């Protein structure tokens with residue numbers, strides 16, 4: 432296997448890399464930009480492999496979109512989670528738009544109709560200090576460490592500039608039992624709380640008090656209103672400090688006049704609570720027991736909210752609910768054919784799809800078209816600066 436290769440870097444591809452060619456094979460190269468010429472270290476692939484992976488380690492001809500990395504630890508050979516830290520912020524959004532456009536063209540055969548907008552405040556923060564949650568593993572010396580991208584090794588964290596300062600400090604300053612899983616959570620970007628192997632941790636030791644708090648308080652404020660939540664510190668909550676506000680505003684403005692709404696993959700009720708507080712009848716479906724418990728608690732004062740702890744597809748197939756509108760926020764893999772067939776059976780005329788993966792979304796756009804759901808609007812938000820991830824909200828209507 433060639434160790435170092437000279438590459439003319441081509442267009443971006445899904446997954447945080449660009450495409451290049453070397454001696455007839457495709458090379459997915461990270462830490463590069465389209466149009467650059469780089470020396471790259473091959474990280475995966477042998478002489479017989481038709482596809483290689485590589486990290487750009489020297490830039491021979493730089494793109495005008497290149498900036499000095501804001502997080503060198505996430506650079507070539509480093510930890511994962513900051514693969515676009517060498518790209519100017521506006522170019523990161525163009526990168527994600529290119530991936531969305533290509534995914535839609537390839538898998539849905541329709542044009543992606545939107546843009547990629549920044550989250551409020553991200554330009555002023557330089558795309559940093561947005562993560563309210565982060566996890567690490569304690570190394571042998573007790574320091575919070577992160578896995579190397581596609582490698583076996585781990586490296587002690589020296590900085591975590593994409594996290595809010597409280598999360599970075601909690602992880603960097605703490606010392607934890609070797610091998611333990613450390614989660615830092617700063618609700619609303621404020622004070623940080625720690626969980627070590629899922630248990631509360633305070634003042635440098637396990638907080639063994641029977642009433643040691645496990646839940647954190649979050650609130651969401653949009654032009655349509657303000658809502659309060661409590662969520663398990665280890666449970667799912669949108670990770671960008673602005674994401675809950677941005678997404679709730681989008682969902683509320685897109686469901687239209689629908690009286691009966693199904694909120695599928697509902698988590699702790701981020702959308703259920705505002706939708707039900709507007710007087711709509713909302714059925715909130717979530718498979719994780721802890722998140723479903725949180726949703727029940729968050730919606731307890733809302734008589735028009737029904738909380739269901741179930742697998743989405745199984746619930747739809749067995750209960751056969753009907754609805755005016757469906758809100759769908761599936762995990763990265765998307766909803767898939769059988770679930771979307773079951774969504775079709777709800778007779779909903781409108782669907783609001785919140786997606787964190789462009790390819791999975793594009794595949795589901797194609798499946799939905801087969802059920803008569805036409806994509807009428809989509810808008811993406813850069814809720815994961817310095818990474819290749821992007822969040823998209825799409826509205827479909829039954830033709």
Ligand SMILES: C[S@@+](CC[C@H](N)C(=O)[O-])C[C@H]1O[C@@H](n2cnc3c(N)ncnc32)[C@H](O)[C@@H]1O
Pocket residue numbers: 667668669695696697698699700701702716717718719722741742743744760761762
């Ligand atoms: C991307 S999160 C969205 C949660 C919520 N809408 C929010 O924004 O806070 C996806 C949620 O789907 C849940 N989930 C994953 N697979 C599921 C399934 N098959 N049925 C129901 N819920 C599922 C996860 O536990 C997670 O809470």
